Amino acid sequence: MPPLLSHPLALRFVSFGAVLALWEYAGRAGVNAVFPSVSETALAWIALAADGSLGKALAVTLTPLVIGVVVSALAGIGIGLLMGLSRRAEWLGVPFFIVLQAAPLAAIIPMLILAYGIGLATKVAVVCVMAVPVIVLNSYKAVRHTPGSLLEMGQSFLATRPQMIAKVMLPSASPVIFAGLRLGVAAGFIGAILAELLISPTGIGDLITYHQSVADYPRMYAAIVTIIVMSLVFLEVLGKIEVSVFRPEKRASP
């Protein structure tokens, strides 16, 4: 491969560019009347950003999302660790979270509305319900699969239980825990948008539904693209946190 292309960033730009080109082509070719081209969408995005409505909508959407993701991450990793460390917690928790993970959770949103109304609490709850199961199950599996030789090593060098957890099990589990977090964050984004579409049209969900109803498709797509990009940014930040906090060896040589 030429050196320019072998850079991981270059590869990303190329694939990104290809998708954009395809989108622009499809938009211009008029695949569908409701499908705008990239350039139209970009102009719409600039207009939305300029009049401040995009910023406001993002803030509204991100509030329950960030709260939900942080709560899910803390609770999910905590519960997952507990299940990985204690047989009893495992016995209690595993069936429950496997059912939760398999269930179409959007179906319980009406139940949450009944319980918590249509405010912030419900939206946070939706994000959590979507994000927690996968985070829990990944953390649990990651801890359970700590290599036996590392455990024996810790034991033979007299690690206490808390040391073993903090210095051996957690770092060893961190790649799988973070994979779970990434899936959880993605699910959380779905939850946040679902909540806005199903509960009360606010934030980005409101931008999407409103511009759809007035047939302003470029703006509708601009809103959709914005939330997708936000999701990617979240995942990227997560990756950075993982490498800098837990796995410095991945930074040393990519």
Add this chain to the structure above:
Amino acid sequence: MSTIASLTASPPIADRRAEPSTAVAVRAVSKAYPGVEALREVSLDCPAGRLTTLLGPSGCGKTTLLKIIAGLIKADAGTVEVLGRTVCGPGPERAFVFQDFALLPWANVVRNVAFGLELRDVPKSEREAVAAHYIAEVGLKGFETKYPHELSGGMRQRVGLARALAVKADVLLMDEPFSAVDEQTRRKFQEDLLRLVAQERKTFLFVTHSIEEAVYLSDRIVLLSRRPGRIWKVIEPDLPRTLSPDQIRREPVYLDTVEAIWQNLRQYVE
């Protein structure tokens, strides 16, 4: 040069020969895994300050025995005494060198070597100074900030050895530590090990599959029989340590001992 002459000519070695106290005493240890009897009534002594080797067919329970001595596995019957105290778990007077290295992939060489001290809450600067000393000792100077995946197999093994040395345990339990390295590294490592035995005055218990290695390194060789492992023979090669490595390998004592052990082990092959 005769063996006797060379012994009197070199005080450290004469010293080494004159210190017969027992560091590790294994008494009638038995161990069975579900469906597999691994060890049956094994008893052995490791003299303090010497290198004892366990040699035996694959699957005869060498690793099991070493881990029982380390306190990582419980024996079904029998006792182990290390420096006069009965073993009931891992202890600070023992350190283990793992066959598969067991290095932390997310920690660099310094942190891996200092890990035993980190677990004992030794302050960072202090433990890193100790680590630096043993990193130099095993010949890894310049690799302090590398991560395990950036090292070769032999270098990783040295990190494992340095980690065990850094906690200043009196008894080092080494499970096939040279199995993953090439012949050149192995020879270099053997010399390092002999130097360490002489310098550090520690007790080494060493597992290997190589007869030559066992004879070359050991003060005492314990031959284990096929599973269930039992002590089968104890051999004490008496090599003239003042000679160069190549000369030792050409000595009749060395060659005869290798041959005798081979004749013994051959029965298992046939």
